[in-house]
Amino acid sequence: MENEDIYRFVVPTPFSVGNVNMYLIKGDSLTLVDAGVKTEEAWQSFKKQLHELGYEPSDIDQVIVTHHHPDHVGLLDYLPEGVPVIGHEKADRWIRQDPVFFDEHQRFFEQFFLECGVERAFLEEIPNWRRSLRYSCRRSLSGTVKEGDSLPGLTHWKVIETPGHAQSxxxxxxxxxxxxxxxxxxxxxxxxxxxxxxPFEGEAERPKPLLQYNASLLKMRNYEITRVMTGHGEDVQDVNSLIEKRLAKQRERAEHVLDMLKQEPLTPFQVCQRLFPTAYEQEFMLTMSETIGQLDYLEDVGAVIKQKIQNQYVYEAVEGSH
Ligand SMILES: [Zn+2]
Structure with missing residues (x-):
């Protein structure tokens, strides 16, 4: 790591999260970590900040992406074609916008949401989940990394898989x-x-992203982390207390859902409508993800059980759970 410098670029996004951070690792070569969102504004902002360091986009030797969401990959479409792009294998089907995968995605969620108690008429009307993809890219990974690998050309940087927010x-x-x-x-x-x-190819069950996220949080305790340079906002310095805070908040949210289920058994969609009475129509995928996360959590700790009644999941509080 001698002579290694890291620079942060802050670029705008059209999403409610606000700006996104991109990083440049300058060692023997130039590595870009994450690639903003596909808007002209983000591209100009990135190029300007790169110029200030004395570089052009064509100077970048490789790009590594932390996950496949549009605000972290969109500018791949603007970067020179020959630049290698590296990420987790699960990112590829998203950033390529693979039509076969998107058809599978559509079919999977149609069936799953019907089982969650969503009415078919509503399901047809829901805002298209693909709309944010216009800010994404169409580019394939040229290399993949997994748990324990070093970053190409940066052997002192190790890859840790942290599924939850995204499978990739x-x-x-x-x-x-x-x-x-x-x-x-x-x-x-x-x-x-x-x-x-x-599910990913070869997986029979859908992933349970909140349980994965909590496990990925706890996994951080295995490392002596001095500082985290993040995808949005400032650095995190005190990692352990942030993890505690996130897990405590998580328990609190689940408690609220459990109270609801103590009143009466509900389908996931009914829980979602109660948790997000106004947001669920506009942010259907997001609010259902949050709801399913809470239900997976409560089921995992044994506070609720689910039954399939007339092809719909119904969740019920377990007697005496708290
Ligand atoms: Zn992000």
């Missing part, structure tokens, strides 16, 4: 001093949404 989510840990490039895994002011995704 990974973070990078510099073993020499405990610095982490954390994507959206740990953010100072917001808790990342555990987004529902269909």
């Amino acid at each position: 989510h990974i973070v990078f840990y510099r073993e020499t001093d405990g610095l982490m490039l954390g994507g959206d895994h740990l953010l100072l002011h917001i808790s990342p949404n555990p987004m529902l995704e269909p």
